[in-house]
Amino acid sequence: MRIGLLTEGGYPYVSGDARLWCDRLVRGLEQHEFDVYALSRSARQEDEGWVPLPSQVGRVRTAPLWTAEDDGVRYGRRARRRFADCYGELAAAVCATGGIGAEATPDAGTASEAGATSEADRFGSALYGLAELARDEGGLVGALRSETAVRALERACRARGALRTAREARVPELLTVAAHLERALRPLSLDWYEDDGLGSVDLCHAASGGPAALPGLVARHFSGVPLLVTEYGVQLRTHYLTAGDAAPAVRALLAAFHGRLAAEIYRRAAVITSGNSHARRWQERCGADRDKLRTVYPGMEAARFAEVGEAPECVDPDTLVWVGRIEPTKDLVSLLHAFAEVRKEEPKTRLRIVGTPSGAEGTAYLAHCKALAAQLFPDEAEGPHAVGRNPVAFEEIGGPEAPTLAEAYAGGAVAVLSSVVEGFPIGLVEAMFCGRATVSTDVGAVVEVIGGTGLVVPPRNPRALAEACVALLRDPERRARLGAAARARALELFTVEQNTAAFHGIYLEIVSQCPVRRVVLDATGEPLPFGDPAEAHVPGRWTDPAARVAARGGPGWATGRPPVRAGGPVPATEGAR
DSSP states (O other), X not given: OEXXXXXXXXXXXXXXXTHHHHHHHHXXXXXXXXXXXXXXXXXXXXXXXXXXXXXXXXXXXXXXXXOOOOOXXXXXXXXXXXXXXXXXXXXXXXXXXXXXXXXXXXXXXXHXXXXXXXXHHHHHHHHHHHHHHHHHHSXXXXXXXXXXXXXXXXXXXXXXXXXXXXXXXXXXXXXXXXXXXXXXXXXXXXXXXXXXXXXXXXXXXXXXXXXXXXXXXXXXXXXXXXXXXXXXXXXXXXXXXXXXXXXXXXXXXXXXXXXXXXXXXXXXXXXXXXXXXXXXXXXXXXXXXXXGEEEOOOOBOOGGGHHHHTOGGGOOTTEEEEESOBSGGGOHHXXXXXXXXXXXXXXXXXXXXXXXXXXXXXXXXXXXXXXXXXXHSOOBOSSTTSOOBOSEEEEOTTSSSOSSHHHHHHTOSEEEEOOSSOSSOHHHHHHHXXXXXXXXXXXXXXXXXXXXXXXXXXXXXXXXXXXXXXHHHTOHHHHHHXXXXXXXXXXXXXXXXXXXXXXXXXXXXXXXXXXXXXXXXXXXXXXOTTOSOGGGGSSSOOSOTTOEEEETTOOGGGGGSOOOOOOXXXXXXXXXX
16 A cells, blocks of 8 residues: 655654654565655754665655745735634634643533534634645745734634633734744645645555644545554643743643644544553543554564673673663653662662763753762772772763663663653663663653563652662562563564554554545546556556546545556655755
């Protein structure tokens, strides 16, 4: 089948989110053809280029989400009225009470649910109205930046029944929100939805929610293409975690918009997959139907950890190891204080912190942690003539002490995770592949991943973390049992093979239950019976060259376009910017 893979800030670019699992998915499902539709996040990401693409990638089309030049489209009176009506409805749905995160009274009951459904329908109708306007007029960029948009947003905030925080929004805050909505709605103006684009695929697979899934919603609306949404990190949760510095009115309005968009994506998707039960609970809270939800764990390369996992004799029995990206959410400060307690019980123990800082904030945090380590643990020497050294070592992958990721885990008897915020703990799974006993904080999907094969303690509790580490350092047999059990669990649940097999089954399930109904038209524009047989989906030319394809129930403009061919792949360089 032909899959339209939708990404934002990731695959096929060298850097970004979801790059690795998308690449593994495409390479693992070589029996399918993939067209990649990618939204980039920055000029730097575009300059870094793409990863090498396998032969099953037929085409790549890209668009910048970080910038949009004025499209030069000037609306007539009727188009301006259409835009004002659609954008006004969208803003009213965003500002209305009863969205995701709104409080409900205990006796609201059915009335509250009916109101939420009504506002969801209102938001969806307005969203698709804007998409149709963009298709008919050639774009939305200028209109979304216009004074009309800001005034419509202001009216919605001042209307009766609007969010209390929204009613307090001032002009600068309204301008900020309008700019964010313009950026989020840029995919509506793309030319990806014609019958030789997303309208020709059998399935759209969005690699995340939010803007990445928006083209899938439009393709479903115009051409009936089913949508699969995969979220290893829920977009709405990410917004809550990153919008802390904004003004209260801005936070409230953007949270309401992202909540409405998430609810619409979940409502229209055929299947929704999450990487763990933690993300799944967020999806349910945002309105996802339980019958549509599937859990598909991320697939990771197990082979590079095989040598370490099968050779426990390389373990240093007196060393704790932490591996990951250095940033405040990893709470290395608590880890260092916990290690101070460990040293009181086991003076020979050493701690290796292996990782690189994430951005400027991570660099400052690393400097703080090094200063704290120097204060807590003065350099020690084994004798009067030996050179002293600190029991805490800060290292990077590729250095002399940790040439590879696997060797970093091999250098410790116990792997430690001290995070206060965590989605799917990739570093924990890597330690499990290496057969290491683990001590982790109870955050995110940690308990689900560990499954009884390691010790779990509360976050921000250095004493509990220290006691668990000491318990494993003093019991080598228990360490070996837990490490073996952890490795077996990781090989069963978290490999690339299980991930690709799960998505292959979901693809077949969706296409069998939600096939795209296409009508083949002859040269006179009349429907051609049996013009779209099963053979048309096999590489090769099986259909009449004079026939052209349009989605049943699709827009009239589709019938004038070139036919959808089942021929050879289009070069992957097409559409690259």
